[in-house]
Amino acid sequence: MKGHFVVAVLSACLFLGHT
Numbered sequence: 001m002k003g004h005f006v007v008a009v010l011s012a013c014l015f016l017g018h019t
Helices: 002-018
Strands: none
Touching: none
């Protein structure tokens, strides 16, 4: 389940990084 949390954080970082 920890993997899902990591993916969520990475997605957020990538989203913020693109914007």
